[in-house]
Amino acid sequence: MxxxxxxxxxxxxxxxxxxxxxxxxxxxxxxxxxxxxxxxxxxxxxxxxxxxxxxxxxxxxxxxxxxxxxxxxxxxxxxxxxxxxxxxxxxxxxxxxxxxxxxxxxQRKNEIMERIHTLSKTTGTYVNQEALPARVKGVTVLRGDKRDQLIPFDLNATDAEGLNSLCQHLESLNVDVSQWQQLVSLAMDVAMEARAPTTPPKEVANCKSIIEIDLTSPTSHQA
Structure with missing residues (x-):
């Protein structure tokens, strides 16, 4: 125990x-x-x-x-x-x-065309626009009592001598050469503007001060 x-x-x-x-x-x-x-x-x-x-x-x-x-x-x-x-x-x-x-x-073209038309009637000159600006081609009509005298012309635009001779001939026939030159110059201006931007030949550019034209006329095709 x-x-x-x-x-x-x-x-x-x-x-x-x-x-x-x-x-x-x-x-x-x-x-x-x-x-x-x-x-x-x-x-x-x-x-x-x-x-x-x-x-x-x-x-x-x-x-x-x-x-x-x-x-x-x-x-x-x-x-x-x-x-x-x-x-x-x-x-x-x-x-x-x-x-x-x-x-x-x-506006300028219209004014020029009006002047061309006026000069064309005044000088009795019609220019072949298709020939411009390379050539100055057309006809001058001298009014006569019995019959009209036609003076055709066809010159290279750079032919200053030929143009001068033509001016002298027209002047001898009592044509107002200054107005005739204005007509041709204005017409060549219009022709060159219408053909832009084509660059005109050098010789054409150089003779710009002599003549420039473009004129539509019913008798221009007679030249």
């Missing part, structure tokens, strides 16, 4: 303290595990946040580049729109200038 020795109060306190320490150590171990797990999770979160921030940084850089590119495109489109508007205004101004010049040219 075992002998049971009752525990003293001191022994009970020591045992209670020992058991309490064991429990505290167990709780401390659990707490350390939880702290380690928390720290591990926290590190993972920090790494995830860091990776996210790097991605965000890259995205922000791309967004900034795209924004700058968009701003440049917008600026370019605005400049292009302004240039197009300016070009449109210039074109309208040019069209108006061309219109005015054409109108002035028509």
């Amino acid at each position: 075992a002998i049971i020795i009752p525990e003293s109060s001191y022994e009970r306190r020591v045992k209670a303290l020992y058991e309490k320490q064991i429990r505290m150590e167990a709780l401390e171990g659990k707490f350390i595990k939880k702290v380690y797990k928390f720290n591990s999770n926290l590190l993972d979160v920090k790494e995830a946040v860091s990776r996210h921030q790097r991605k965000v940084g890259k995205l922000q850089k791309v967004v900034m580049e795209r924004r700058e590119e968009l701003e440049k495109r917008v600026s370019f489109m605005e400049e292009l729109a302004q240039e197009l508007e300016a070009t449109k205004l210039r074109n309208l101004a040019m069209k108006e200038q061309i219109k005015q010049r054409k109108m002035i040219a028509r």
Whole structure:
């Protein structure tokens, strides 16, 4: 039969303290595990946040580049729109200038044709426009009491000597040579303008001050 020795109060306190320490150590171990797990999770979160921030940084850089590119495109489109508007205004101004010049040219041509018609009747001279500006070809009609005298002429436009001789001959027949020269000069001007932009021969350009014509006349084909 075992002998049971009752525990003293001191022994009970020591045992209670020992058991309490064991429990505290167990709780401390659990707490350390939880702290380690928390720290591990926290590190993972920090790494995830860091990776996210790097991605965000890259995205922000791309967004900034795209924004700058968009701003440049917008600026370019605005400049292009302004240039197009300016070009449109210039074109309208040019069209108006061309219109005015054409109108002035028509008025000038009409005035010249009227002068040619008047001089043609005054001098009785008809010029073959098909021959101009290379040749001065036509006929002068001298009105007489009984019959008219026809004086045909066909000279190279650069033949200054031949033209001078013709002028002297006409002058001897009481033809107003100054008016005759005006008629031929005006007609050659019209002929050269009608054939633009074809560049006239050098010799024709050089004799421009002598004569220039282009006249449609029913009798011009008689020459």
